[in-house]
Amino acid sequence: MQNVTLIVLCAGNSSRFKHNTKKQWLRIENEPLWLNVTRKLSSYSNFEKVIVCSHKNELNYMKNFCDDFTFIEGGSTRQESIVNSLKEVTTSHVMISDVARACIPKSVIIELLENKDNADCIVPVLNVSDTVVYEDKTINREKVKLIQTPQLSNTKILKESLNTKIEYTDDSSAIKAGNGSIKYIKGSIESKKLTFGDELDSLPSLKAPSNNFFTGTGFDIHQFEDKRDMFLGGIKLPTDYGFKAHSDGDVLIHSLIDALLGASGAGDIGEFFPDTSAEFKDIDSKILLKNIVEFIYNVGYEIVNVDLTIIAQIPKINPHKNEIKNSISKLLGIEKPFVNIKATTAEKMGFIGRSEGVAVQSIATLKYYDWKNK
């Protein structure tokens, strides 16, 4: 066993990527990119521990995918994510890689490890063969290096070097600033970092996402309460009673959220928005749905269609169906024909039949974002 921990940084926002799906969640067949990258890197050597540093919104979801790694919540910058992850590192050395470098060859990992004791930080680099202009002046390209990851560092020295308020863009810059020694090894074109949305062609060796469909169901029920506004499907209905709830009580949106979470395997509404939290008291459920829709797109899905059945003795739903459909279509970011709203009474049976409340049953279908065909 190498006295080395592997950290894969997956906590970024992909803000320059500008696809609805974050780059770490692109699917390679059925596997998210972060898992594909971490599995490949961890198979290249005998690491003592493998840490996956995850965005706080995705930490619990990521944990569903694999029991073999340690999952750590990242910070708001790459450096903060490293500092958080380093708290779990007890080995003498640590290898840190960006998930955004998806196709690192095994030879780079082997060479890094072979050089482990030759400096405080071992860094793969590429030389530059194009002319380089800096602020309108052509500079000596022989002196320019393109710095890649993974970088292999002495853990103690890296921890000390990062005990600073200065933000470094990579580990070697921090170690160098603390007068640590650096050894450069040959990097690889295949290790190119995926940064911008139009760079997807830089992953030719990765397989396209599977064309599977994913289905989830949702169900929610709310009792009426007098003198409350009634919200259903994100619109306000003209009644003098609403729903008893911790939030605004939009039973349709809550049911739909559960269907979306079900289809993506992400748990249920209570895991995202606990009804014990003051933050969600009387909250507009449209905000909750927008949050979940962003999550669903971020983690690699597109919404195919939803079908919602409202079970209500009162109020009458038919006059409002079209408005609800428009509202849901807008909130989900899908065309109206892919949102179906049905309504039925309970034939005066049971508590819904006695006009004590409303239930909504939902089904949602998702597919993976097809990043190969964009």
Ligand SMILES: Nc1ccn([C@@H]2O[C@H](COP(=O)(O)OP(=O)(O)OP(=O)(O)O)[C@@H](O)[C@H]2O)c(=O)n1
């Ligand atoms: N708070 C952060 C920011 C970045 N990273 C990781 O650091 C690497 C840097 O690559 P980059 O292309 O900058 O990724 P993002 O930060 O996601 O991209 P952007 O800056 O465009 O939002 C990525 O693996 C990213 O997941 C991280 O773990 N935590």
Ligand SMILES: C[C@](O)(CO)[C@H](O)COP(=O)(O)O
């Ligand atoms: C660490 C890094 O990959 C080295 O090239 C790079 O600096 C990280 O990229 P970012 O865009 O600064 O996050």
